[in-house]
Amino acid sequence: MRQYSIGAKALGGFPLLVALVSCGQGDGDRVSKSNGRSPRNVIFILSDDHRYDYMGFLGTVPYLQTPNLDYLAANGAYVQNAFVTTSLSSPSRASILTGLFSHEHTVVDNAAPLPDGLVYFPEYLQSAGYATGFFGKLHMGNRDGMPLPGFDRWESLNGQGTYYDVRLNEDGEWKQYGADEYVADLITAHAIDFIEDHKDGPFFVYLSHKNVHDPFKASPEYEGKYSDLPNPRPESFNTPYYGIPDLPTGKSGVKPFAGAEWYGEDRMPDWVKQQRESWHGVDFCYNGRLDMDQEIRKYCECISSMDRTIGDLMDYLRSAGLDQNTLIIYMGDNGFAWGEHGLIDKRNFYEASVRVPMLAYCPEIIPAGSVVKDMVQNVDIGPTVMDACGLEKAPQMRGDSFLPMLEGNPAPSDWRKRIYYEYYWEYDFPQTPTTFGVRTDRYKYIHYHGVWDTNELYDLSADPSETHNLIGNPDYQEIAEQLDRDLFDWLEETGGMAIPLKRNDRKHNDWRNGRVY
Numbered sequence: 001m002r003q004y005s006i007g008a009k010a011l012g013g014f015p016l017l018v019a020l021v022s023c024g025q026g027d028g029d030r031v032s033k034s035n036g037r038s039p040r041n042v043i044f045i046l047s048d049d050h051r052y053d054y055m056g057f058l059g060t061v062p063y064l065q066t067p068n069l070d071y072l073a074a075n076g077a078y079v080q081n082a083f084v085t086t087s088l089s090s091p092s093r094a095s096i097l098t099g100l101f102s103h104e105h106t107v108v109d110n111a112a113p114l115p116d117g118l119v120y121f122p123e124y125l126q127s128a129g130y131a132t133g134f135f136g137k138l139h140m141g142n143r144d145g146m147p148l149p150g151f152d153r154w155e156s157l158n159g160q161g162t163y164y165d166v167r168l169n170e171d172g173e174w175k176q177y178g179a180d181e182y183v184a185d186l187i188t189a190h191a192i193d194f195i196e197d198h199k200d201g202p203f204f205v206y207l208s209h210k211n212v213h214d215p216f217k218a219s220p221e222y223e224g225k226y227s228d229l230p231n232p233r234p235e236s237f238n239t240p241y242y243g244i245p246d247l248p249t250g251k252s253g254v255k256p257f258a259g260a261e262w263y264g265e266d267r268m269p270d271w272v273k274q275q276r277e278s279w280h281g282v283d284f285c286y287n288g289r290l291d292m293d294q295e296i297r298k299y300c301e302c303i304s305s306m307d308r309t310i311g312d313l314m315d316y317l318r319s320a321g322l323d324q325n326t327l328i329i330y331m332g333d334n335g336f337a338w339g340e341h342g343l344i345d346k347r348n349f350y351e352a353s354v355r356v357p358m359l360a361y362c363p364e365i366i367p368a369g370s371v372v373k374d375m376v377q378n379v380d381i382g383p384t385v386m387d388a389c390g391l392e393k394a395p396q397m398r399g400d401s402f403l404p405m406l407e408g409n410p411a412p413s414d415w416r417k418r419i420y421y422e423y424y425w426e427y428d429f430p431q432t433p434t435t436f437g438v439r440t441d442r443y444k445y446i447h448y449h450g451v452w453d454t455n456e457l458y459d460l461s462a463d464p465s466e467t468h469n470l471i472g473n474p475d476y477q478e479i480a481e482q483l484d485r486d487l488f489d490w491l492e493e494t495g496g497m498a499i500p501l502k503r504n505d506r507k508h509n510d511w512r513n514g515r516v517y
Contacts, residue, residue, distance in 0.1 A: 030123035030150070032391040039128070039390035040362070041326040043191075043205045043313070044381065046096070047306060048089060048137060048213040049346065050332035052082070052355035054303060063229045064300045068311040069359060072330060076361030077370045077406045083419050083439070084378045087334040087346040087353045091423075092378055093140040096333070097121060097148075099382040099397030101422065103496035107141050108424045112502040114141030119396070121382035122150030122204060125389055131198040135187040136208035137161050145169035151206075153194050155187065161210050163217035182219045183210050188309040192316045199320055202389065207313075211306035214286065218301035225304070226297040234352070235465040237282070237339045240273040267469045268341070269453045275431045276342035285344055296338055325364045327388045329381070332356040341466070347429070349421045349437040349446050350466055360406045367408045374411040375419050375441070376402050398494070417441070420490045424499060425450065434499065438487045445483035449499075457483070 056066040057073050084092045086102045094100070094107035097120040102108050106115050122132045133153035138145065139160060146169060147154035156169045166177040166186055177186060191207045218225070277283045285292045310330070317323040337343045337352040346353040358376065360366055379399030386393050387401035405411055421437035434449040444466070446456040457470045457480045470476040491497050 029127075030119060031127045032124045032386060032394055034390055035387060035392045037387065037390045039130075039202050040364075040388055041201050041203050041322065042385050042388050043195075043207060043326060043328045044385060045310065045313075045328065045330045046093075046136075046206070046208045047211055047303075047330070047332045047357075048139075048209060049334065049336045050212055050303060050357055051336040051338070051352055052332070052357050053352075054300065055357055061232060061296075061300055063226050065304050066307040068307045068314060069330065069357075071314070072310075072328065072359040072361045073369075075363065075368045076328075076359060076366045077372055079358035079360065079372045079376050079402075079406075081373060081375045081441075082331060082356050082358035082377070083354050083375060083421075084334050084356055085419075085421060086423055087348065087421075088423065089333050090140045092333045093138070094118070095378045096381045097140070099379050099394065099399045101379065101398055101420075101494055101496065102424070103422060103491075103498075103500055104398070104494065106500040106502070108500050108502060109426045109428075110139070111426075111428065112141060119394065120148060120150045121386055121394065121397075122206065124386055124391055124394060125204045126150050126152065128389065128391055129202065130389065131194075131201075131203045132206075133191065133194040133203070134206045134208065135191040135194070136183075136206075137210045137213075138208065145174075147172055155190055157183070157210060160213060163210065182305070184306045184309045185219065185312075188312055192313060195316070195322070196320070199322060204385070204389065209306050209309075212299055212302040214295075214299075216295065216298035216302045218298065219305035219308070221308070222301040222304045224301070226300050229297060231293050231296045231338075234338070234340045236341050236467050238342070239465075239467045240268045240276060240342050267454050267472060269448065269456065271431065271433055271448075271451060271453055272341050272343065272348075278431050280343060280345040280347075280429070280431060282339050282342050282344060292339065292344065295344075299336075299338075323363070325362065327360065327362040327365075327385075329358070329360050329384070331358040331378070331381070333378075347423055347426075347432045347435075349423070349435055349439075349444070351460075351464070354421060354439075362406075365407050370406075370408055372402065372405045374402070374405060374415055375417075375439075377416075377419055418486065420487065422496065436487055436491070438483050438490070440483075443479060443483060445480060445487065447484065447487060455480075 053060040054064060055069050056064050057070040085095050086092055090107050090110045091102040094105045098105050098118055105118055126132050132151045134151045135155045138156045145156040145158040154171050158167060163183050165179050166181060166183045168175050191205050195203060195205060275281045279287055282292050285295060317326060334346045335353045335355050336346055340350055340352040377399060380402050383393035383397055383399050383401040384403050387403045418438055418440045423435040425434045433451040435446060437446045442461050444458045444460055448455060455471050457476055458466045459470060471480060
């Protein structure tokens with residue numbers, strides 16, 4: 001392993017204690033070369049199932065109040081086109097921490113165990129002298145909440161965790177909290193305590209909220225706050241077409257089956273139509289537990305509850321004199337559909353599912369009210385945080401730093417012109433098929449594996465709601481074929497041509513399996 005000696009001089013007031021270059025993933029060393037930047041404190045805030053457009057300043061839901069997220073956007077940067085590589089908690093969280101695609105880190109679903117040998121970007125920060133702390137929901141492979149490497153302080157929920165009666169694994173030991181303590185308040189207070197102990201820096205905090213995961217439970221001041229208020233309906237709410245259309249009769253007297261009206265602009269996959277009447281569909285939302293409008297209101301109350309704790313964090317940073325030079329990045333782990341194509345939940349490659357909210361705030365370097373329009377993905381988080389901490393990204397990482405774009409610079413000429421997507425069929429939620437996809441700034445191509453169904457192609461500039469499937473339109477065949485080649489080139493180049501099957505010994509209560517437990 002080559003070593004790079006840069007000395008122990010102070011950079012930005014913080015001593016950079018170690019600066020070497022790693023020889024790759026799986027190596028015993030978790031060190032990286034200095035990039036010449038002055039390292040700064042970083043707080044990364046992750047939410048669960050927060051869709052990209054449910055923030056007050058965007059006006060999607062007129063009653064939704066998120067004054068602190070609005071503040072970050074108004075005084076920092078709004079990353080308008082942020083995406084995940086897999087729209088599911090565990091795979092997305094693994095991509096955030098490793099900078100790898102799902103088929104590389106193999107945490108392909110919420111039950112897949114963590115493989116040996118993964119390297120997490122906080123390990124590099126720790127080696128460079130950072131105090132590192134994790135607070136909140138991991139929900140990634142090791143479902144027991146035990147610590148991951150790379151963190152000096154560890155406080156994690158077990159699996160999904162709870163909103164009240166919170167149980168935290170604190171550095172390997174479990175601690176039970178009271179019935180009246182709300183999880184977002186609790187983990188935020190503990191993160192603030194950690195920052196106070198390390199305010200002389202440098203520090204990195206990973207604050208990972210349970211909000212806004214189902215079953216939705218707001219803090220006392222927001223519970224019931226949005227009751228009976230009207231919710232928006234997406235344009236694609238009734239897009240899935242039921243039944244075969246009344247096609248014109250041909251000269252032979254037989255109606256053609258493969259006409260343009262059927263396989264052209266109105267064709268939607270059969271699995272989407274069927275899922276509409278399932279646990280993850282608008283016609284049987286969460287098995288009919290509540291109607292969808294009630295669920296949306298509770299979801300929004302949960303968002304506002306979390307937003308208030310971000311305000312508590314900001315108040316502390318101001319009082320400690322840390323609000324101007326600390327980089328704060330906020331994002332969701334995946335999107336969430338509320339009626340798009342008749343669906344709720346995530347997993348699919350439609351916009352409401354794959355896009356996530358992302359904000360960045362640091363007055364010293366980020367122009368207030370700026371908007372980053374280039375496509376950013378969750379694999380970029382690790383490289384971006386490392387960049388802000390004065391380190392080059394680890395060589396195995398697939399993503400790149402978007403910090404220069406946050407600072408107001410144009411995207412590099414080689415910045416990605418498309419994003420790629422993958423989702424693998426799950427034993428626990430078999431309604432959604434294995435999905436691969438590619439999206440440019442204009443087109444989206446969706447390829448389904450293992451099901452007899454239609455693929456999809458959308459012109460997002462003309463059809464942002466994805467209501468007209470162009471996969472059978474003769475005028476778009478060249479585009480569909482090119483995107484299909486791009487998709488499989490990506491899979492081949494990154495080792496994604498084999499589906500990473502995972503052992504799952506958990507019992508399934510679906511009667512169609514021939515057994516009920």
